[in-house]
Amino acid sequence: MSPDQILAELAARRQGDLPTHGGRTLAYVYDSGLEEADEVARQAIAMYAATNGLDPTAFPSLLSMESDLVGFARSALHGGDEVVGTVTSGGTESILLAVQTARDAAGVERPAMVVPTTIHAAFAKAAHYFGVELVTVPVGPGHRADVAAMTETIDRLGDRVVLVAASTPSYAHGVIDPVEDLAAVTRERGLRFHVDACIGGWILPWTPDAPAWDFAVPGVTSISVDLHKYAYTPKGVSLLLHADAALRRPQFFAHADWPGYTMLNSTTQSTKSGGPLAAAWAVVQLIGDEGYRDLVRRTLDGTRRLAEGIEAIDHLHLVERPDTSLVVVGTDDAVDPFTISDLMLDRGWFVQPQMRFGDEPANLHLTISAATAASVPEFLEALRESVAAAAAAGPIRIDPLLAEAAAGLDPDTLDDEAFDGLLALAGLAGEGGQVAVPERLGPVNALVDVAPPRVREALMIAFLDRLTR
Ligand SMILES: Cc1ncc(COP(=O)(O)O)c(C=O)c1O
Structure with a gap:
């Protein structure tokens, strides 16, 4: 294909996507409405697309931009000179690393983290990846973390607790957890306390009368802040900040015992494009x-x-x-x-x-x-x-037989045959074992909604598997 054909084809394929600009997509994307910021980001990402953050001595400009972004965040989030940070690929990676770091620092058997039920699903993913038990505590009034109940759980688990976390705000309800009260509890016990500010971290610094939530609160040991959300930078940029370098140390990974280069990484990725980082640097300088x-x-x-x-x-x-x-x-x-x-x-x-x-x-x-x-x-x-x-x-009416079938599935034995049967019942069977994604998702969502979470997860994984075959 010629470059013109390729660009036309890409533009045509984009037609089926949700719009990223214009403010009419109220999930997944964040639009500042500033064309100049988008343009400078596009140019920066193109300029840096092929650079590699794997080796900061080979591309020192990436290190300097990371340092600038951490410096900007440190002062916005009331951190002193001892606060250190790393640019990651997104909120989930920042959270994964915070959990892995806490687990490795503690080095206890059967590590656990104590979180409110409203904590983002990325903590469940971290628990799954790193073998840390996720102990969720029901929230109190206003869907905010219940400090007394969390304290009781922390004390019951004792030395197994490697991390406590809260959100500012939580994704599902948009409310801010009581960071100061929780930090008082974790500080007294010498525990790490992570504030997930992936959403609020670039809003609260400029919000009049915001409650104390950041490094101004003694006892907050790490914070995740996504730049690809309210800093309005292109996707692929978040910050993980630690209160000091010693807290961060287990985040870093080096491996010298093989015949190649000594692998030295601050994040999960090894080779990583400098494009998103450069774009984030550009947008933050501009805005x-x-x-x-x-x-x-x-x-x-x-x-x-x-x-x-x-x-x-x-x-x-x-x-x-x-x-x-x-x-x-x-x-x-x-x-x-x-x-x-x-x-x-x-x-x-x-x-x-x-x-x-x-x-x-x-x-x-x-x-x-x-x-x-x-x-x-x-x-x-x-x-x-x-x-x-x-x-x-009127409300969506689900065929009772179908609802029964969905709710009664055993998630551990959901094989291809059972899933095919369910797809056919729901009218979603496509050609050659594929799924046919309907134009209206309402009836499918309503059906999935009646299934318990474990069944929902199994259904979604089977769905993704078919979608990507
Ligand atoms: C509070 C919170 N934490 C973490 C994340 C995960 O961020 P990402 O989707 O960038 O991995 C999100 C995403 O919406 C979030 O709202």
């Missing part, structure tokens, strides 16, 4: 402290207007009053969140359904970025229409 203050002000103002608008729509309510820029919307029984999500997509807006958890029904999750704040009235109009249409359609 800067004052620019972020302005973007945060607009984002929080938009979030407030959006939340107020939602409260005025029949059938909808706020699950919690938003602490930052995440809005979680519950529905009454007359409308189905999965239907609303499909109807919003028809109107050009992507809103993310969240499945039921414990006693809580499914709901809708909205991530507001600066670009969305500009079009809150259009969003609310589309939401009003979608809710009215969803109310007219």
